[in-house]
Amino acid sequence: MTITGATRVYAIVGDPIAQVRSPQVYTTQFIVRGIDAILVPIHVPEGNFDAIVPALMKIANLDGLLVTVPFKARMVQFADRLGSTAKAIGAVNALRHEPDGSWSADMFDGIGFVRGAQSKGERIQGRRVAMFGAGGAGSAIACGLADAGVASIDIIDSDAAKAHELVGKLRGIFPACPFGVADSVSDGTDMVVNASPVGMRAEDGLPGTIGKLEPSTLVGDVIIREDPTALIRTAMKHGCHWVDGRDMHAGQVDALLAFFAAASRSTNPRRVVQH
């Protein structure tokens, strides 16, 4: 790879940034696909988000942005248009710079989680899911799982009101899928997912009460770490199949690259967010 003045630029914004995997993964993909582009890590201190990000979006050779913790919800305000998943859950993880200078955004964590699991040979359809975490990641993954045909989803969050709010939103988007709020993993569950931040720190334990794990239960965890989280270690101990944050990250690469490549030639975009 050679970076020249003509190389197109993509960036990932987050705080912190040193741990992100996207610069390596996407820059390699650009090389493999013969695209003269790089993906650059941009450390945006949380207090400077509103000062930095709209300015970045005026850079003429910046073709796309990825968004990671803690900015997935805050980024929505700066998008000119939102895809259906982003609009439903109020969070984005990718934006594309259109030829007219506007920005289109969507959320790929849900499809990434589902495709990451499927690429490991796991079945999603028909699963009875218990998911910890009703935040941005949980919202995205619940949408991905419902879209992939799971039988039901229970949401577990220490903030029960937040869980109820998410369930209300999900019922509106997927009226055929039964959603509920729970405080622990109920009998009959055959898929347990952690979409909460528990596990980011090495000393973290399980995200909540997971009950007895059968080997047929599929275990998922959004956390990206070198060493497995307590939840993934428990899954291994009980002989369960599992998918982790790296699988979710790898699972969205193709979808994201297709999103970036589809810069629309629309000359009269419908703006869902004005700024």
Place this chain on the structure above:
Amino acid sequence: MTITGATRVYAIVGDPIAQVRSPQVYTTQFIVRGIDAILVPIHVPEGNFDAIVPALMKIANLDGLLVTVPFKARMVQFADRLGSTAKAIGAVNALRHEPDGSWSADMFDGIGFVRGAQSKGERIQGRRVAMFGAGGAGSAIACGLADAGVASIDIIDSDAAKAHELVGKLRGIFPACPFGVADSVSDGTDMVVNASPVGMRAEDGLPGTIGKLEPSTLVGDVIIREDPTALIRTAMKHGCHWVDGRDMHAGQVDALLAFFAAASRSTNPRRVVQH
């Protein structure tokens, strides 16, 4: 080279940007020196300079900036402190992010031009110089040449007032060097330098009246082009030695990398520009 989340970022800002050589040159130097860093091209549309650049300077993993046309003078306002050359001529081409978050700036085009010539075996000391262009590049190169011990410098610019203003400034900085304003290359000149924009377009001719070129005359041109400018072609035709914009660019690489590496630990910087 692999770009990871921990890779440090440098950027060059300009309008246009596709023609710049710094991303390739400096990223290669970082690799050779074992530094995990890249230099990224950033296309800042001229009208968005004030909106984009101060925001870029808040990015926590951005360690340095290079500045090219047309921003070398406008960038001065955003530096917290200026080196002596930058202060004298009111233009910068490099900024360094200090550990306390402030930015130090200086101008390396002059030293680059001198070192680029010297690295080709050319003598600078004692030369009687005629230079076209009294702008940022001309100011920087006049300082570099005076500092390297030329015998005299005549400044030629279609805007005579601008030439007189530069000469006044230069006399204050280098009282021992004779400076003058001229409208063509005078007899006895043995170094002709173009520091004007003439030559950037393929159809451009000479920057002015250069008279008869002796083979002993050293010819310099700041323009960076794949094919030689009219001035360099004339130099070749008359058997003159010459240095061009690429030599000037190559000549400042070591000085610039040393500048970037010397991030000061000063905790109480003297601010020459407040913002």
